[in-house]
Amino acid sequence: MTTSTPGGPDRRPGERGDLLDPLCPTRRLLDRIGTKWTSMAVKVLAEEDPGELRFAELRRRIPGISQKMLSVTLQSLVRDGLAARRVEPTVPPAVHYRLTELGRSLEGPLSTLRIWAETHMPEVDRSNRLADGSAPG
Amino acid sequence: MTTSTPGGPDRRPGERGDLLDPLCPTRRLLDRIGTKWTSMAVKVLAEEDPGELRFAELRRRIPGISQKMLSVTLQSLVRDGLAARRVEPTVPPAVHYRLTELGRSLEGPLSTLRIWAETHMPEVDRSNRLADGSAPG
DNA sequence: CGGGATCCTTCACGATACTG
DNA sequence: CAGTATCGTGAAGGATCCCG
Numbered sequence: 001m002t003t004s005t006p007g008g009p010d011r012r013p014g015e016r017g018d019l020l021d022p023l024c025p026t027r028r029l030l031d032r033i034g035t036k037w038t039s040m041a042v043k044v045l046a047e048e049d050p051g052e053l054r055f056a057e058l059r060r061r062i063p064g065i066s067q068k069m070l071s072v073t074l075q076s077l078v079r080d081g082l083a084a085r086r087v088e089p090t091v092p093p094a095v096h097y098r099l100t101e102l103g104r105s106l107e108g109p110l111s112t113l114r115i116w117a118e119t120h121m122p123e124v125d126r127s128n129r130l131a132d133g134s135a136p137g
Numbered sequence: 138m139t140t141s142t143p144g145g146p147d148r149r150p151g152e153r154g155d156l157l158d159p160l161c162p163t164r165r166l167l168d169r170i171g172t173k174w175t176s177m178a179v180k181v182l183a184e185e186d187p188g189e190l191r192f193a194e195l196r197r198r199i200p201g202i203s204q205k206m207l208s209v210t211l212q213s214l215v216r217d218g219l220a221a222r223r224v225e226p227t228v229p230p231a232v233h234y235r236l237t238e239l240g241r242s243l244e245g246p247l248s249t250l251r252i253w254a255e256t257h258m259p260e261v262d263r264s265n266r267l268a269d270g271s272a273p274g
Numbered sequence: 275c276g277g278g279a280t281c282c283t284t285c286a287c288g289a290t291a292c293t294g
Numbered sequence: 295c296a297g298t299a300t301c302g303t304g305a306a307g308g309a310t311c312c313c314g
Contacts, residue, residue, distance in 0.1 A: 025258035026176065026251045032261075034171025036287070039163065055296050066288060071297060081264030092294085092295040102260055109246075109253045114163045116246045121162035123239055124169075127218025173307070192276055203308060208277055229275040229314090 032080065037065055037073045039110055045083060045099045046107045052086065052096035082106060169217065174202055174210045176247055182220060182236045183244045189223065189233040219243060 033039050044061045045053060053061070059070050074097055077083035082103035088094040099107075170176045181198045182190060190198070196207050211234055214220035219240035225231040236244075 025254035028258060029254040030171050030176060034167050039167060079265055079268045080261045095296060102257060109249045112246045112249045117162035117166040120239060121165060124217045128216055131216045232276060
C-alpha cells in the first residue's frame with residue numbers, strides 16, 4: 001500500500017496527536033488487512049480455531065491463492081503476531097498454523113466489516129453502475 | 138490492490154457460494170478502504186456530519202494529502218455513493234462534500250477497526266521488533 | 275478555487291522454476 | 295510437503311504543470 005513513511009525517518013508513532021498521522025495505527029492496520037489474502041487467511045484460521053491448519057490445507061481452503069502468496073501472507077501474520085507456526089520435525093515436515101490470541105481478537109472487527117460489506121456493497125455497486133451509465137463517453 | 142477479476146469476466150458476485158470468491162463483497166470493500174486516504178476522508182467527513190466540507194478545508198484536515206489524491210479519493214467516494222458533491226455556482230466555484238447515509242453507516246465498522254488498531258497495534262509492533270531482533274542477518 | 279493531464283517510482287501480486 | 299528465488303506486470307500514489 002506504499003505508505004513508505006514520508007516526511008523523514010525521525011517520527012514516532014502517535015506523534016503530532018491524531019489519526020491523520022501517516023504512522024497512525026489505523027493506517028498501518030489497513031495496510032495489513034488490505035493486502036489481498038490476509039483477511040481471508042485470518043477468516044479461514046478463525047473458522048478452525050482453536051485448532052490448527054497445515055499449509056496445504058490452508059491452500060485448499062483459499063481458492064486461487066498461489067503457493068508464494070500463501071507463504072508471504074502467513075509469514076506476515078506470524079511476524080505481526082497474529083498467527084503462530086508450529087513445525088513437526090517429520091520427513092517431509094508438517095507445518096501447522098493457528099491464530100494467536102491477538103489474531104483471534106481481530107476477528108470481531110473483521111466480521112463487522114464483512115457484515116457491512118454483505119449488507120451494503122450491493123448499494124455501492126448500484127451507485128457505480130449509475131455513475132457508469134450516466135456519462136460514460 | 139490489483140484484484141483484476143482473474144478467471145474470466147463472466148462471473149457474478151456471490152457465485153460459487155462463499156466469501157473466498159475474488160469478487161466477494163468483503164474483498165471489494167477492503168480494496169476501497171485499503172487505499173491510502175479513503176478511510177481518513179470518511180473519518181474527517183464523519184466528524185463534520187451532518188455538515189459539509191469544502192475541498193480546501195478537507196485538504197487542510199488531511200495533512201500530507203496532495204491535491205490530486207484528494208480529488209481522486211473524493212471521486213471514488215462519490216462514485217461509490219459514500220459521499221455527495223454539491224457545487225455552488227459562484228466564481229470561483231465552491232464545492233462541498235458530505236457523507237451520504239451509506240457513508241455514515243460505514244463509520245461504525247471503521248471505528249471498530251480504529252479501536253482495535255489503537256488497542257492492539259503496539260502489540261503488533263512489538264512482535265515485529267522481536268522478529269527483527271532475533272534473526273536479522 | 276477546484277480540479278485535470280502527465281510523468282515517474284514503488285510495490286503487490288502472479289507465474290514459473292527450483293529445493294531440503 | 296512446504297517452502298525459496300527470480301522475473302514481469304499493473305496499479306497506487308507522489309510531483310509537477312496547466313485550466314476555467
